[in-house]
Amino acid sequence: MIEKEKKFYIQHPRFYVAVDCIIFGFDEGKLKLLLLKRNFEPAKGQWSLMGGFVQKNESADNAAKRVLRELTGLENVYMEQVGAFGEIERDPGERVISIAYYALIKPDDYDKKLVKQHNACWVNIDELPTLIFDHDMMVEKARNMMKRQAVSKPICFRLLPELFTLTQLQTLYEVIYGETLDKRNFRKRVADMDFIEITDKIDKTGSKRGARLYRMNPETYCKSDRKLPFVKL
Amino acid sequence: MIEKEKKFYIQHPRFYVAVDCIIFGFDEGKLKLLLLKRNFEPAKGQWSLMGGFVQKNESADNAAKRVLRELTGLENVYMEQVGAFGEIERDPGERVISIAYYALIKPDDYDKKLVKQHNACWVNIDELPTLIFDHDMMVEKARNMMKRQAVSKPICFRLLPELFTLTQLQTLYEVIYGETLDKRNFRKRVADMDFIEITDKIDKTGSKRGARLYRMNPETYCKSDRKLPFVKL
DNA sequence: TCAAAAGTGTTAAGTTTACACCCATGA
DNA sequence: TCATGGGTGTAAACTTAACACTTTTGA
Numbered sequence: 001m002i003e004k005e006k007k008f009y010i011q012h013p014r015f016y017v018a019v020d021c022i023i024f025g026f027d028e029g030k031l032k033l034l035l036l037k038r039n040f041e042p043a044k045g046q047w048s049l050m051g052g053f054v055q056k057n058e059s060a061d062n063a064a065k066r067v068l069r070e071l072t073g074l075e076n077v078y079m080e081q082v083g084a085f086g087e088i089e090r091d092p093g094e095r096v097i098s099i100a101y102y103a104l105i106k107p108d109d110y111d112k113k114l115v116k117q118h119n120a121c122w123v124n125i126d127e128l129p130t131l132i133f134d135h136d137m138m139v140e141k142a143r144n145m146m147k148r149q150a151v152s153k154p155i156c157f158r159l160l161p162e163l164f165t166l167t168q169l170q171t172l173y174e175v176i177y178g179e180t181l182d183k184r185n186f187r188k189r190v191a192d193m194d195f196i197e198i199t200d201k202i203d204k205t206g207s208k209r210g211a212r213l214y215r216m217n218p219e220t221y222c223k224s225d226r227k228l229p230f231v232k233l
Numbered sequence: 234m235i236e237k238e239k240k241f242y243i244q245h246p247r248f249y250v251a252v253d254c255i256i257f258g259f260d261e262g263k264l265k266l267l268l269l270k271r272n273f274e275p276a277k278g279q280w281s282l283m284g285g286f287v288q289k290n291e292s293a294d295n296a297a298k299r300v301l302r303e304l305t306g307l308e309n310v311y312m313e314q315v316g317a318f319g320e321i322e323r324d325p326g327e328r329v330i331s332i333a334y335y336a337l338i339k340p341d342d343y344d345k346k347l348v349k350q351h352n353a354c355w356v357n358i359d360e361l362p363t364l365i366f367d368h369d370m371m372v373e374k375a376r377n378m379m380k381r382q383a384v385s386k387p388i389c390f391r392l393l394p395e396l397f398t399l400t401q402l403q404t405l406y407e408v409i410y411g412e413t414l415d416k417r418n419f420r421k422r423v424a425d426m427d428f429i430e431i432t433d434k435i436d437k438t439g440s441k442r443g444a445r446l447y448r449m450n451p452e453t454y455c456k457s458d459r460k461l462p463f464v465k466l
Numbered sequence: 467t468c469a470a471a472a473g474t475g476t477t478a479a480g481t482t483t484a485c486a487c488c489c490a491t492g493a
Numbered sequence: 494t495c496a497t498g499g500g501t502g503t504a505a506a507c508t509t510a511a512c513a514c515t516t517t518t519g520a
Contacts, residue, residue, distance in 0.1 A: 087293075097293060097330075207471040208470070209516070440492095473516070474515085479510075484503100488501085489499075
């Protein structure tokens with residue numbers, strides 16, 4: 001690079017850049033977030049999202065993946081960028097610009113020891129404590145994005161086990177949208193989606209009678225008309 | 234701040250943080266972007282978005298507003314964050330993390346001298362040149378976001394003059410969605426939206442007969458049912 | 467035997483789409 | 494007088510919403 005160009009950059013300030021993860025889970029019929037009860041500084045004792053700083057040798061997206069892996073042990077998780085948060089005083093300790101990401105993980109599909117080590121726990125999304133800094137805003141934005149995307153993309157299945165019942169699927173949509181759905185109409189729509197396949201397995205944990213287990217087929221989805229909405233916008 | 238906390242931050246690297254602006258305009262029935270033909274380094278001679286570096290005394294959002302103002306002279310412009318772009322090599326000169334914003338501005342409602350000084354011009358969105366770095370990706374994402382938001386929020390009016398004809402409004406939706414709409418169905422829907430008000434003024438520039446001018450009323454909009462979509466998703 | 471969740475169709479209401487002609491004006 | 498864009502209503506197709514009872518089984 002020629003001298004003139006170096007100079008172009010060098011006159012500008014540099015900032016710490018962090019990533020923060022809004023980690024969604026669905027268990028016991030509830031939508032939940034994985035939050036840290038901080039036993040470290042800064043803001044020790046308060047609740048926060050899992051976060052970390054972007055390093056020299058990694059992209060922001062990879063930093064988010066790393067941070068998620070540090071907490072859950074998981075790789076190849078569905079993540080979406082929520083946005084950058086760049087207010088001057090958002091972190092009272094230092095000027096830090098943070099990029100938020102949301103992640104969708106399956107119940108039990110993570111490393112419980114790691115989660116315990118970080119002093120993290122699942123909190124029902126309707127009973128969230130106040131979080132540090134602007135993490136409440138991040139959660140709010142992530143939740144809205146996720147809700148919107150769940151209408152047009154099959155991301156919900158990332159929150160369900162490989163095999164799931166239609167009652168589980170319906171409950172998941174209900175908690176995401178915050179409204180109840182008609183069971184018969186819901187099942188009619190499921191039947192129209194050829195990428196939601198019935199299996200011959202039965203789940204007996206949810207009821208005495210037992211419920212049919214279904215599976216999402218990503219290949220079929222790619223070919224299909226992919227009209228997902230169970231709910232109008 | 235106590236020593237322990239300082240240390241917490243100081244071990245991490247810091248980065249240049251930039252903002253880049255995707256500036257939409259609508260004129261002569263076409264959707265356009267305001268692009269720079271760079272007569273400065275780096276990447277002199279190539280096309281790019283208008284951008285700049287975040288400074289110590291400003292938030293990322295305010296940096297974007299400043300950069301937009303530097304180019305157009307405009308304040309109080311509708312802007313939305315598109316997202317952060319944090320690949321390691323996205324700017325080959327230096328590691329720079331950029332936050333993209335899109336802006337919607339009205340035709341003729343900007344400082345033409347400033348635009349000329351920056352060697353910027355309006356380019357039809359269907360005839361964009363290749364842009365530097367990852368600016369093409371930014372434009373792509375901005376366009377998708379804008380399209381999606383235009384369905385549920387009355388942002389289109391930010392691209393139109395205060396008074397506009399229904400033909401202008403329809404053409405705008407058509408270029409945003411990339412599909413033609415039925416004139417009678419379109420006008421029926423406009424009639425249902427009480428925040429789009431007819432005025433007693435006539436525009437004679439577009440036709441011999443003249444067309445009724447309409448106006449968007451933000452107060453009425455806030456109270457209304459705000460169902461905007463002219464197009465299904 | 468009964469409580470609890472699973473499963474199953476039809477009809478009315480509402481929404482969306484398709485479609486063609488007359489009007490007013492300036493050149 | 495004619496070319497150009499402005500303006501207007503209806504009917505059929507489709508989509509959505511509302512609704513209640515039977516089945517299975519373990520406790």
